[in-house]
Amino acid sequence: MELKRAAEGEKGFEKVFAFLRERLLAGSLKPGDRLISERELATQLGVSRPIVREALRALTVLGIVEIRDRIGTVVTRPDVSVLNDFFTFALAQQADMLDDVMQARVAIECQAIRLACERANITDFERLQRALAKIGETIDEADAGGMADFDFHRAIVVASHSETLTVLHSSMAGLLTHSHRSRRELVQAFPSMKTYLIDDHRRIFEAVIARDPERADATLREHFAIGDEYRRRALVGDMDKTSASR
Amino acid sequence: MELKRAAEGEKGFEKVFAFLRERLLAGSLKPGDRLISERELATQLGVSRPIVREALRALTVLGIVEIRDRIGTVVTRPDVSVLNDFFTFALAQQADMLDDVMQARVAIECQAIRLACERANITDFERLQRALAKIGETIDEADAGGMADFDFHRAIVVASHSETLTVLHSSMAGLLTHSHRSRRELVQAFPSMKTYLIDDHRRIFEAVIARDPERADATLREHFAIGDEYRRRALVGDMDKTSASR
DNA sequence: TTATCATACTGGTCTGACCAAGATCAGACC
């Protein structure tokens, strides 16, 4: 049996993990399915229950499985939180990764906006419009403004109708929420940012409405670049009130 | 004790996990550090050793920690394999995610090539050139050709000097290796693909050498689009020998 | 001083047990 074979070489934890992985990858274990009990799994694989628990716990943190107290273990649909956890840990140990993550976010979002131009429906447009309006309303508030900014960008990714892009984006956006907020705090220092924030987002919105991927992508990239420019100026203490070059 | 406090609310596994997470995120546990022994951890937290092992195993699959047999548990630098595992599982249960992952890969790679135009050094150029040469040499071999193709694209991402992009790309590229290979199998059906494969990669290479982000991005996107077109034709059985429209 | 070896440690695993609470089904009650 190919299933048995895979579980023969390894021992202990690896054995159980490989056994379950195989079934999960092969599709014989689908989301919603309930696994056999830990004890039964242990006897079937010839290992002890603690070992089985290790494997189940491993699958749990990977978001593949959910252990329900006194109910059983069920297969779940993989979700975002895993990536979130990973990035959180990874970032904590490599602070310089933040700029890197930002690059990845730009990558995801620019691709997403291209897809959004093709796939977005009325609902998506409306969500974008609401987010856009919110940005205008909350332009003077750091917290609410940052949230509105975040929502707009998330709406773009959602409009791409790509699960993977959405997952990746949200896992990274979580780490960058403070960046949205801190950007808004710059508004006090740079009054020109108000028009930048409002106009840029509007132009992005319009490009999506026009279903013009190239223009949308370019506008979005420009938007990020200008944001970087503002942050750079703030860092070097260049507090003059002229707007960033466009 | 603030350390104790964080571990008070939860019980068992959560307790240990939270305890370790706190130290990991706070930075008091850095990559390279060796954790105290499982037994000691168990007594300090008032739990049994199997529970400690669950937590350590959880951190292991998250790539945060490495358990070395008879040596101890050490903190590691998070690496790719986690995302790889996750995507592998996720993909298995949502096959329609494959196209989605491809989109994410395009996103990463297009961003990477832009960065590569700015950051690539001589070493990167040389690696790209070698990969390009390899593509020409192995143009008639499905396996080696697919590998060469893969290497070229990976070289682009490496040249971006962005850890995060590299991590994301390699985790997704792993799932798409067969796509490289299957593309090469199309070469038999579409002789025009030979020039497509060679010329496209050369043009991409030249754009990076020229340090022209816009052109590089556009060329790369075009490259992907044409690849899609070939695959589409193969699906519908359109086996005519004309080259894909450019 | 050096080389060898005993010992204390480490992770890896097993056994068997207890607890608390959901799931189930038999039996009692209406």
Next chain:
DNA sequence: GGTCTGATCTTGGTCAGACCAGTATGATAA
């Protein structure tokens, strides 16, 4: 007959102690 109740089985959650097999270290012998 139908519904309700409660004993029992099963499930995850956990613990305690034990054994194995190598590693690391230090003490002892050369």
